[in-house]
Amino acid sequence: MKNPIIQFILCAIIGLGLGYVVFDVVLADGGNNKEVASSAETAKSTTKATKEEQKTTKTEDIATASGEENILQSKGCIGCHAVKGLNLDGGATGPDLSQAYNNVEGKHGKPIQEFLKExxxxxxxxxxxxxxxxxxxxxxxxEQLKKASEAK
Structure with a gap:
C-alpha cells in the first residue's frame, strides 16, 4: 500500500518541478534560456533530439540566408506558434502566424502593431x-509576418 503512494508522490513532485521549469523559468525568459530547455530535452529520445537539431539548423539557415536574425525565434514566438510562410516549425499551442499580418485587425479590432503593444x-x-x-x-x-503573408 505504501509503495504506490510513494510513487504517486514522487511523480507529482517531479511533474510539478518540470512544470515550474518549463513555464516559469523558460517562458518567463521569453524562451531564451537554452540551457534549461536543452537539459529538459535530454530526457527525450535521441531520435527526437536529432530532428529538433535539424529543424533548428534549417530555420537558422533561413534566417542567415535572408541576412537578418529572425526575431520570431529570438523572442520565443516559435515556442507556441508555427509560421509556415517562413518555413518555421514551432509549437502547436497557438495558431500559425503566416496570415497574422492580414487577419489580426479583423479578429482583434486593432492593427497588428497595436495588438503587439497591448x-x-x-x-x-x-x-x-x-x-x-x-x-x-x-x-x-x-516585417517578418508581412513576409510570411506574402509567401505562398
Missing part, C-alpha cells in the same frame, strides 16, 4: 505583459 487575447496579454516588446522589436516582428 494584446486583446488573454493568453497573449499574459505572455507579452511579462516581457513587453520594444517598438523596434514590434517593427521587426511585423
Amino acid at each position: 494584446p486583446t487575447s488573454a493568453v497573449m496579454s499574459s505572455v507579452i505583459g511579462g516581457n513587453p516588446l520594444t517598438d523596434d522589436e514590434i517593427a521587426q516582428i511585423v
